[in-house]
Amino acid sequence: MLKRLFTKLLRFVFKLLLLLVxxxxxxxxxxxLYYRIAWQGPVSTEEEIPVGEAAMTQKIIADAITIVETHKDNTRIMRDAHAKAHGCVRADVSVREDLPENLQHGVFAKPGQQYxxxxxxxxxNAYPQFDSMRDARGMAIKLMNxxxxxxxxxxxxxxxxxxxMFNQPLFFVSDVAEYQSNFAAQAEGKKVQAFFPSWDPRTWQFRHLLIGLQTLAPPPESPFSAQYFSIAPFKYGPHNSKYRTVPAPEQCPDYAQPTLNQNLPNFLRSAMYQQLSVDRVxxxxxxxxxxxxxxxxxPLEDTSIEWREEDSPFVTVAHLKIEPQDFDTPEQNLFCDNLSFTPxxxxxxxxxxxxxxxxxxxxxxxxxxxRHERNGAPRQEPTADTQPLTGDLGPQQPDTNEQGE
Ligand code: HEM
Incomplete structure (x- = not known):
């Protein structure tokens, strides 16, 4: 009797699973099918600015300032996003010698040029936490000269x-209006409403929720082993474009990252330190x-849409090399904290x-x-001659040894 009941229950669960699949x-x-029909060119090559965008931007700035005040590290104000650095390193960028003519624009205009x-x-994340937490990982490059x-x-x-850039090809909202409503809902702790703002199914954002979940991904082995994407579009001389960076091990000596203890709070900094400062690779x-x-x-106006590589492939325009170096010093960490990166x-x-x-x-x-005003730090774009030790020591030191929340 019990056996028959069990078999029936098993069959029911199996059918249910089959139905769900x-x-x-x-x-x-x-x-x-829907997206194949809805997502078809041609698209505009010009920006289309919606009414009311400027007002929404002001509201978002006010919210961002509230966030940095909420998450300040003792008295020091951190970035609103990407607050925790793994390190700032010096690098050399060289434009491809054999760059095709149609790609010779802007900073990439001269083949062989070095920066x-x-x-x-x-x-x-908006505040430092253990590197093992699911999160996006950023790479910000500042070319000099x-x-x-x-x-x-x-x-x-x-x-x-x-x-x-950060290490995902898509952003979890399409535009400023959606960013504002999503951000406002999340700030009030309404995580579900952020993606399902009303009972009207036409406002439900399943796809954007999935992108958000994908963005909060486990960490890479090292910041040097991830790919990073601009996500949003940019001019490229007469063209419109997106860009990304991909690891190029063929340009460097062979290196196998030793296994690191990923439970340590700052293991991504340790990975950089191990490669550049200990192994000198x-x-x-x-x-x-x-x-x-x-x-x-x-499209130009929707950051939740990936530009498919089969529609237009990514092409290498330059190489970036990070030579072995001792980057993890209090002076360089403070210098790094006081830099500002913006597209x-x-x-x-x-x-x-x-x-x-x-x-x-x-x-x-x-x-x-x-944050520069509140930290008493000068806010100035560096030149190629600016050294971490010169003139940028604010009154407070950043805590680079974050223990997580
Ligand atoms: C295409 C989408 C985006 C990408 C790829 C991106 C990437 C990044 C990265 C990598 C950083 C750290 C830069 C550094 O190392 O200093 C950063 C900082 C920041 N991001 Fe974004 N972000 C995006 C969208 C946004 C949006 C929509 C907002 C808000 C409206 C935002 C607000 C900020 C702020 C306030 C900072 C700190 C700026 C500073 O204090 O210097 N980001 N972002």
């Missing part, structure tokens, strides 16, 4: 061009660009495009100005 596959198929650079690796007028009027004569990346083909579904540290040829980038223009500047 079938429903899942059907849902997947319908979604695939010194600073690179900051980070976790995405870049000639030409810069886009931010307050820094028009700076000699820098920044590339600001360089790290290499390729900087790659993907041009927009407006006949395909490669708007840019020449016109690489102008940031799309709503999320327009939003970033105001927010990055406001948060950077605020």
């Amino acid at each position: 079938a429903l899942g596959l059907l849902g997947w198929g319908v979604a695939e 010194p650079a600073w690179v900051r690796f980070s976790n995405g 870049v000639e030409g007028k810069k886009l931010l009027p307050s820094e028009a004569d700076a000699q820098t061009q920044d590339l600001v 360089p790290a290499c990346f390729a900087i790659q660009v993907q041009l927009q083909d407006a006949e395909k579904y490669m 708007w540290h840019s020449i016109e040829e690489h102008r940031p495009l799309g709503g999320i980038n327009r939003l970033r223009r105001a927010v990055y500047e406001a948060v950077s100005v605020y």
